[in-house]
Amino acid sequence: MYDLTGFQRDLLYTVAGLDQPHGLAIKEEMEDYYEKEVHHGRLYPNLDTIVEKGLVNKSEKDRRTNEYQLTNRGRREIEDRQKWERQYLSEEEYTDAVVSE
Template sequence: MYDLTGFQRDLLYVIAGLDEPHGLAIKDELEEYYEKEIHHGRLYPNLDTLVEKGLAEKGQLDRRTNYYSLTARGRREIEARRDWEAQYVDEVLETAEAN
């Protein structure tokens, strides 16, 4: 996961949080979070990168619509990232709560 951009990590998190979302559903979620438009030219090449890296799979709902899901590797990478983050963030949050 270390070699992904922040945008690509966000794509993985959105895919993980939705049930086999299609590209436009992923786009809508990120636009809400970023509070700005996500262009197709940014979205789909990054989704393709996640598929190429073996972190996500692309399936076909119909002839025009693809869906995305995490691979086992993608789930492991998210879990490892969250564990890594927790060793820094949890300590800060615990200190803040204690004060």
């Protein structure tokens, strides 16, 4: 995950957190988080990057909609990132940070 941009990392976490992650649902979540419009020209190339890196699988739901699913590797990368973060925060700070999200 060290080679992902912050935006790509946020996409990965968003895909992991949605029940049925598809392009527009991911876009809406990202716009809520960033509090501004996320253009298709930014969203989809970055989704393609995390797909190419093997962190997310992409499949066609219908002719207009792609679905995204976290891979085992993507899940491991998130877990490794969380371990890395915990080493820099006290348990209380980490718990507070996770609960406030």
